[in-house]
Amino acid sequence: MADLFGLPILPGLTTAEGIVDADEERALIARIDEAGLTPFRFQGWEGRRLTVSFGFTYDFTRGRLERGEPIPEWLHPLRSRAAVFGRLAEDELVHALVTRYDPGASIGWHRDRPAFEQVIGISLGASTTMRFRRRRGDRFERTGVPLPSRGIYSMIGEVRHEWEHSIAAMDETRWSVTFRTLSENGEGRSPRSMQ
């Protein structure tokens, strides 16, 4: 499970660097900060990361997928690149989640909601490591993958469905934009998934 550079890779996970340049990064961060982010809520519990989602949106309080505000135009150039990277048509990326992790904010172990299929994320601001784990009998198999600033990743197949992922509490602010396709079999397949 290592590529030529010795980085851990997982089946279904692809990453690339430099998907946006420094000027675009600054402009995107400014747009994100104006986008009305609110603390993420899950069944009454409020997380420290701030989010806003567009397009098809999973409502964690109601536990169902709903049609939300359309993906704004300022995200369209990023969505085009995400689609090329993920070998998708642009309009298959029907959902966008924008997240801001201030120092101390994290995301716990989860698999993304089964209502969605392919997950493509872009990192802005501080770099981090995405941690992965999967249960093997009474222990977890674990690895970590760097998410450099201005880089992109795509998750399908094994890494998407069999592995959980998380990000530890940040020391510096990180922003991310996550695009997702809808899955064919819709929601509710795996009650253990959190998102």
Ligand SMILES: O=C(O)CCC(=O)C(=O)O
């Ligand atoms: O911030 C990220 O890049 C990943 C976030 C994530 O795993 C999620 O929102 O499901």
Ligand SMILES: [Fe+2]
């Ligand atoms: Fe996730």
